[in-house]
Amino acid sequence: MDFESPDVEKDFPGLYASESGRKSNESDFSDGADHEKPSKKDLLGRRKEKKEKKDRGYAALEGESSPEEDTDTKSVHFINFMALPIFGVPLAQSVERSRCHDDTGLPLVVRDSIDYLQAHGLKSNQIYRTEPDKIKLQQLKKLFTDRGPTFPYHWDVPVACAMLKTFISELPDSILTQELHGQFEQATAIAEPQREATMLALIAKLPPHNYSLLGWLMRHFECVVANEQANHANIQTIMTAMGPALNMSLNLLTYLVSKAEKLFPDVQLTKYVPPLASIPPDFPETAPELNLELRKQESLLNQIHAEMHAGFITPARDQQLWEAQRIVTQLKRKLRSVQKSVEPQNSLQPQHASLDERHEHKTEDEPVRRNSQPSQPSAPLQMPVEAQVTPQEPPEVKTPNEPFLDPKESPSQEPIFEAEFEDNFEFKPEIPIKETPEQELPPAEPIKEKPKLTEKELKVLRLELENAEYLQLKSLLQAKINSEQFEIVKLRSHVALKNKAEGAQTTKETKENNIQDEQELRQRLIKENALLEQKRINLINQIFQERVACIQLKIELAMKEILSKS
Amino acid sequence: MKDVCSCLEPRVKCRTMSKKPAAQPTLHKVIMVGSGGVGKSALTLQFMYDEFVEDYEPTKADSYRKKVVLDGEEVQIDILDTAGQEDYAAIRDNYFRSGEGFLCVFSITEPESFDATQEFREQILRVKNDENIPFLLVGNKSDLADKRRVPLDSCRERAQHWQVPYVETSAKTRDNVDKVFFDLMREIRSRKSDDSRATNGDVKGKKRRKIKCAIL
Numbered sequence: 001m002d003f004e005s006p007d008v009e010k011d012f013p014g015l016y017a018s019e020s021g022r023k024s025n026e027s028d029f030s031d032g033a034d035h036e037k038p039s040k041k042d043l044l045g046r047r048k049e050k051k052e053k054k055d056r057g058y059a060a061l062e063g064e065s066s067p068e069e070d071t072d073t074k075s076v077h078f079i080n081f082m083a084l085p086i087f088g089v090p091l092a093q094s095v096e097r098s099r100c101h102d103d104t105g106l107p108l109v110v111r112d113s114i115d116y117l118q119a120h121g122l123k124s125n126q127i128y129r130t131e132p133d134k135i136k137l138q139q140l141k142k143l144f145t146d147r148g149p150t151f152p153y154h155w156d157v158p159v160a161c162a163m164l165k166t167f168i169s170e171l172p173d174s175i176l177t178q179e180l181h182g183q184f185e186q187a188t189a190i191a192e193p194q195r196e197a198t199m200l201a202l203i204a205k206l207p208p209h210n211y212s213l214l215g216w217l218m219r220h221f222e223c224v225v226a227n228e229q230a231n232h233a234n235i236q237t238i239m240t241a242m243g244p245a246l247n248m249s250l251n252l253l254t255y256l257v258s259k260a261e262k263l264f265p266d267v268q269l270t271k272y273v274p275p276l277a278s279i280p281p282d283f284p285e286t287a288p289e290l291n292l293e294l295r296k297q298e299s300l301l302n303q304i305h306a307e308m309h310a311g312f313i314t315p316a317r318d319q320q321l322w323e324a325q326r327i328v329t330q331l332k333r334k335l336r337s338v339q340k341s342v343e344p345q346n347s348l349q350p351q352h353a354s355l356d357e358r359h360e361h362k363t364e365d366e367p368v369r370r371n372s373q374p375s376q377p378s379a380p381l382q383m384p385v386e387a388q389v390t391p392q393e394p395p396e397v398k399t400p401n402e403p404f405l406d407p408k409e410s411p412s413q414e415p416i417f418e419a420e421f422e423d424n425f426e427f428k429p430e431i432p433i434k435e436t437p438e439q440e441l442p443p444a445e446p447i448k449e450k451p452k453l454t455e456k457e458l459k460v461l462r463l464e465l466e467n468a469e470y471l472q473l474k475s476l477l478q479a480k481i482n483s484e485q486f487e488i489v490k491l492r493s494h495v496a497l498k499n500k501a502e503g504a505q506t507t508k509e510t511k512e513n514n515i516q517d518e519q520e521l522r523q524r525l526i527k528e529n530a531l532l533e534q535k536r537i538n539l540i541n542q543i544f545q546e547r548v549a550c551i552q553l554k555i556e557l558a559m560k561e562i563l564s565k566s
Numbered sequence: 567m568k569d570v571c572s573c574l575e576p577r578v579k580c581r582t583m584s585k586k587p588a589a590q591p592t593l594h595k596v597i598m599v600g601s602g603g604v605g606k607s608a609l610t611l612q613f614m615y616d617e618f619v620e621d622y623e624p625t626k627a628d629s630y631r632k633k634v635v636l637d638g639e640e641v642q643i644d645i646l647d648t649a650g651q652e653d654y655a656a657i658r659d660n661y662f663r664s665g666e667g668f669l670c671v672f673s674i675t676e677p678e679s680f681d682a683t684q685e686f687r688e689q690i691l692r693v694k695n696d697e698n699i700p701f702l703l704v705g706n707k708s709d710l711a712d713k714r715r716v717p718l719d720s721c722r723e724r725a726q727h728w729q730v731p732y733v734e735t736s737a738k739t740r741d742n743v744d745k746v747f748f749d750l751m752r753e754i755r756s757r758k759s760d761d762s763r764a765t766n767g768d769v770k771g772k773k774r775r776k777i778k779c780a781i782l
Contacts (some may be wrong), residue, residue: 308660318664321737322595325629325661332628 083146084312088170091209098147101299105212109144109167111272114220116160118269123230126150128241132162141166148486149479161241166218169245174216176248180205188251194214197428205261215264221253222260223269237404258303275300277323279330282468285326285338294331300324318485372412378500412449465558469551591633593642594754596747597661599686600671601679602650605706608737609671610647612748617753618738625649626659636751643751662693667700667754674705674734675713680720687728700753701730704746709736 040234052208086094086107098108121127140154140163181200203211217551228234235257239250248254254548256263274282275296282290301324304317598606607625611617614630628647633640646665648658670686672679681704690699703725705716718734724731731749735742 038776305657305660309656313663321660322629322646322664325627325646326631329628329630340747 035088042047065468067484084307084310086145087167088172089212090173091175094171097303098100099299099303100145100272101293101296101303103274104216104272104273105209106216107167107213108272109163110213110216112150113160113167114216115271116155116221117157117164118223118384118450119271120155121157121231122227125232126161127224128161128238129232129233129242130158130161131157132158137166146490149483151480165245168213168217168242172355177206177209177210180310181247186248187254187275188249188255190377199255199263204355211264212267215267216269217261218256219264219267219269221257227430238251243447251428258441268488275324275328277479279327279334280468280471282464284317285334287338290331290338294328294335297324297328297331297440301328314489316482347543349352366480366550461562462555462559464557466551473547473551477520586772590772591640591642592755592758593666594603594751595644595646595666596754597646597648597665597668598685599648599658599668599690601673601676603672604650604671604679605674605737606650606669606671607647609704609735609743609746610645611667612737612740612743613646616740624653625652627661634748634751636748636755638688641662641751641755643747659689659693662690665694666757667688667750668704669704669750671704671706672716673707674716674721675707675710675722677715680716680724683724693752695776696759700750700757701728702746702753703728703730703732705732705734706737707740708736708741709735712776731761 084097086098088110089097091107094107095105100106100108102110104111117127129380136154136156136159140159142164143150143154144147150211168175169416176184184199184202187195203214206214221235221242224231224233224238225235235250235254238257239253243250243253248256264309276293279293283293301321302323304321308317598610600606602624603622607628610628610630612617614632616749622718623646626649630645630647631642632645633642635641648654648661670683670689670690673681674680690701691697702718703721705721707713721732721734733742733746733749734747737743
């Protein structure tokens with residue numbers, strides 16, 4: 001049994017359209033079962049067509065092929081399904097392919113790493129010192145390359161440091177750019193009053209992405225060094241770890257870090273909030289919030305489109321495209337209704353003509369195009385749109401692993417999940433709570449507050465809190481499911497490749513010999529697997545019980561806080 | 567919390583997932599195509615929210631989801647409302663690929679939009695490479711009968727030529743709005759069940775062939 005080396009997966013991460021893949025696909029993908037088939041056909045088509053007409057546009061790569069023609073051996077037909085690399089490509093390209101959707105212009109991998117270190121690394125004496133677990137690092141790197149979601153267990157301090165280092169050292173060009181690099185180094189020799197001015201001038205010449213990356217790194221290092229008491233990391237430590245990757249002299253690095261605040265005044269290390277995977281029912285209905293989220297979502301949508309044009313096309317990606325589009329539509333509708341309720345009816349608002357609002361102004365002054373009749377009296381205005389949607393949306397579909405979700409909890413939104421940008425921040429609020437105040441909580445009996453809030457209000461409050469918690473849990477789980485689907489696709493492609501390889505080589509001779517041994521082995525493995533499966537299920541159950549307990553405690557805590565405030 | 571995650575590692579759960587294919591209702595993906603201003607968005611919004619929009623604002627792309635009961639079965643419909651304008655053609659193509667059925671809309675008051683359906687049809691067939699893709703030809707604005715400029719016969723003729731159904735709708739009066747969406751979903755559904763049957767047969771056929779090879 002020769003397994004493919006792991007890098008094969010890297011080279012052929014696509015879904016193989018072999019019959020084994022096709023067969024097993026029928027039952028997998030709990031939510032994708034229905035639209036799987038057409039896309040599989042697409043895959044078949046693309047493979048075949050790719051062979052014949054390589055240089056036609058991607059639209060031409062679609063189509064069906066009969067299985068008979070599907071006999072080509074494994075050569076690289078699957079470029080279409082490969083996520084375009086984000087490591088080892090020019091910075092601008094990396095940002096283009098996987099960026100933060102909040103105008104910082106940072107590659108997601110850098111932002112996530114810095115965010116993690118800012119949150120968990122500043123007090124750690126491992127920071128920029130300890131070697132990472134290589135496997136963990138590879139795994140994380142692959143996740144970023146595949147645009148998969150990352151979760152807290154993928155991260156630790158050394159891995160986050162190494163992630164930054166890897167990303168930077170694999171950049172083809174210096175952060176300081178080829179042209180300016182030398183000038184930066186020379187500038188360190190200048191005497192002080194001029195030095196800062198020179199540096200500022202040089203920094204101003206950097207391309208925007210380089211500026212962001214450099215600024216974030218330096219501001220981050222600044223924080224690391226400021227915590228030297230706790231983490232015992234000084235500039236020398238950082239130099240040792242990152243110097244070669246950054247390709248900077250100690251002098252330059254020291255200078256940039258020590259003056260980071262002056263040199264990069266507009267860089268604020270804020271935690272990244274990725275585009276929402278779904279709009280929660282309690283999403284603030286105010287124009288600024290909606291606009292902010294809309295911008296993120298549109299940035300995401302543009303990125304998906306761009307990547308599709310570049311050939312990164314997978315069923316999961318297609319799905320994500322529809323979902324992002326749906327959220328954008330939803331946000332626009334909300335925005336419209338918010339704006340409508342704010343603005344008096346008769347004032348046309350040219351500034352949001354760009355957001356294609358179609359049903360905003362019921363003023364019938366100039367019915368464009370052919371709709372010259374007065375507006376339909378029976379047609380309800382769109383004000384109650386949200387209210388209308390709500391009853392139509394049946395309860396959330398529960399995924400197998402979330403038995404605690406109350407169906408009424410997510411009334412107006414579909415289960416929309418986007419693997420890519422669901423990340424560990426979901427956990428952030430939980431971790432600190434869990435570590436510190438929670439322990440003190442249980443003894444705290446239901447406090448007999450002077451009931452400023454009535455019993456009923458309290459109940460509602462509690463339910464709302466609970467709701468929020470579960471929603472969070474849900475989106476987390478759904479992100480995981482999504483990542484698993486991605487994994488399935490991966491694994492299947494692996495299997496398909498293997499099958500093919502085996503089918504080619506080992507059809508005849510090896511068969512008889514191996515049958516006996518193989519069967520024994522299989523029996524044993526099946527038994528073991530069953531046992532492990534049982535254990536796993538038990539564990540999962542336990543975890544969920546604990547999770548619920550956690551949530552209860554968190555609610556208790558929040559309640560207490562609210563009460564103490566009021 | 568960390569344990570939770572590691573225990574739900576993707577690999578481990580594959581099997582569990584595959585056992586629950588019916589967790590979510592079937593999803594049908596419908597795409598609205600047609601020239602600008604023929605009423606794609608109006609049809610969509612009428613179907614989604616029972617609202618009719620008087621003023622015209624070109625769509626770039628919008629997507630909606632709704633749960634409906636199709637012949638007693640609860641299904642979800644995803645509607646992608648595309649741009650009629652060529653400016654957004656690039657974006658449109660990304661969606662065409664994953665669409666399962668198409669409502670090709672024109673306005674019965676505008677012959678140009680009727681002519682354009684030809685091109686949309688070709689585009690779809692090119693992307694999907696499938697003559698039998700679920701497809702409805704929809705003549706909208708049937709309430710404006712007095713302004714009709716595309717004869718009913720031409721419409722029927724074209725539909726027959728393509729071997730697709732032809733339906734006239736009015737987004738304004740809601741006439742036939744539900745019908746076009748539901749008819750299309752039925753086509754998609756039957757197409758899907760045909761497909762899965764064909765695929766199954768195919769797999770078997772292929773297997774048989776392969777076994778023979780091995781014996782040889």
